[in-house]
Amino acid sequence: MEWSFVIVAAGNGRRFGGPPKQFEKLGEMPLWEWSARTALKLKADGVDQIVLVVPPGMESSMEAGTASIRSRIDLVMVPGGERRQDSVLNGLKAARGKRVMIHDSARPFVSPMLCRRLVSEAVKRGSAVPLLPVTDALKHADQGVIDEGVPREGLLVTQTPQAFPSEEIYRVLKETPGHFSDEAEAWLASGRDLGWTRGDPLNFKITFPEDMELARRVLRGSSVERTGFGFDVHRLSPGILLVLGGLRIPFPLGLSGHSDGDLLCHAIADAVLGAAGLPDIGTLFPASEGRFRGIRSLDILKEAVAMAREKGFTVSSVNAVVNAQVPRLASMAEEIRKNLTDVLFADRPGTVSLTFKSGEWTGDVGNGEAMRCWAVARLVTEGDPWHVHPNETSDA
Template identity: 35%
Template sequence: MPRHAAVIVAAGTGERFGGSLPKQYRPLAGSSVLRRSVEAFRASGRFGDIVVVIRDEHRALYDATASDLGLPDPVIGGATRQDSVRAALEWLASHAPDGVLVHDAARPLVDQDTIARVLDALETAEAAIAAVPVVDTIKRAEGGIASGTVDRSGLWQAQTPQGFRFATLLAAHRAAAGESLTDDAAVAERQGIAVRIVEGHVDNFKITTEADLTRAERLLGGADIRTGTGFDVHRLVPGDGVILCGVHIPHPFKLDGHSDADVGLHALTDALLGAIGAGDIGQHFPPSDERWRGADSAAFLAHAASLVRARGTILNVDVTLMCERPKIGPNRAAMVARVAEILQLDPERVSVKATTTERLGFTGREEGIAAQASASVRIER
């Protein structure tokens, strides 16, 4: 019976994904992206060796997510994906497997049928890759303008795993050293090796953005999305301006409070704390504590954000300010930018809006300003 090995490529930096944690180590429905990819190959029961390729500086991250899986020590990758795969193949050479499947760690939803189809194809082919047919219309563009439609018949979108006779792929990689090719199939093709296409799966997509991770969570049924709300009120007293959502606005009055009395940031802080069940702003920053007298409320919001990030991701926030004056519209963009800066979010994930109470109540009488806020977060750990 043929002996097969699997190479899981996890040596990327995840620059396109963004964030401080490389995407292959990001939590995904109670596990991690990398671990899910590895476990898919372990579950098949058809691999004698499973080798993971990582960056040297990621060793602690790798150990935290995969040290209990009984795998050999990870192989340290090179400057390019091609270099990383070749390093793994060289490591496997002494084990002399008959075939090898190469898989991107960032495709954690690979299914058993796809793995089996690639392996089965190697019984009669030197190389086989999983792929799905291109179903969308493909446009050629020049300078951002569509310049023609590409005939999509016969076009396939390559995925991983990509399978090869081991000796064939090792020789092809050695011959292609120093070149820049997009995948292992291209390395094989360069040496004249015929690559068979087998059916992949649309869910076997590569995680490259935060939206991809959210999609994967949804498919796994593991997304824990929570919403918190907050409300705050402060009295208006004579002064030289109000601070709302981190922006100072000239005004004949100011908001009275122990800190800078920024009702917008206070309500939003409570919304974030509420989303993770972490109490309220008064518990974290009691008004009886002189340290917070006159404090910038950005510190309160940043603290709440750090508590959320320790467990997951802030998805979006929404603040509504209730007042007759000052007018919020001219300052809205600055408020959105400031909140986004504090929360380290894209401004499109921040909403600030305003309403009046039609001269009714304390806000209508301009005795104070109120704010309500909501925040949605995804819990990952």
């Protein structure tokens, strides 16, 4: 294994106030998950493991919250220690990669591009940290009284992730005496050379509540909205169970199809997939493949939502119109809406609007021979600041 990505999320949030900031929601995700999803984008660059360092005793309570990440990469959770240095050491014990990137969960906007620069520099120099020049005028204060200005020439701000050989940085932190603000300080104190690459102003640290508000403003300015349209039609036939929106409806006729014929789920799934720029369900779940025969269309919809999530989109609203003469469906709207809501918005708010229109006794729908459905889905990004970052568009 080449690289492990250690996310230090074991702080108690004293300066932030309230609950630990790493669990505060930023957009639709807790703060720590932003860094984990950046690590996922680095799998092709050799990142094969995430080590998440959490407050002691919280490992089991976070199992459910880490499930979606764990299904895509090796993720290990370990308890933090009394000091940051102790937390990092615990994370390094669990890291299996030859090299490691150590990252502060309070920096949610770390970009894949920055991480790739660090990887490249660390391979060449043995270590690498992101640095930015100090641009503000500096002052020194003694007991709250400003007594002098501080020259900023030669001063650099250090960010994370910081990249090192795993075993070597473990020995440095274990054996080098002193208290260190970050791993780079310990590395320098041990007499080793430190490689570096230019940092990223967007990779700022959330320390105070005002920083979280700034992060939310960045998200609002970088969100992307897309709308997708879906349509489906199925013939009504005897001897088939009628399923609509995952609800089994007692009726002598059902919707014929390779799956369970649930045209409401089909139309919504196509709307979701279309908005995310993905192929339609006919391409992804072809009738030519026997393994999809009789598949629950609610599962197809669930998979479509998951695929959109993989592309960085979440469903915020769905509007669907079902055109059916028989049976009368309005009384079943709430049950159908609940089924759809549970799939579309499993862990976030959203709205499902359903309308049932008769065929007015015209055409195949009006004659009770078929049903039609139209659906519109609105998708939004969970907040991807790299959409507005001029140097990171390739990672958006």
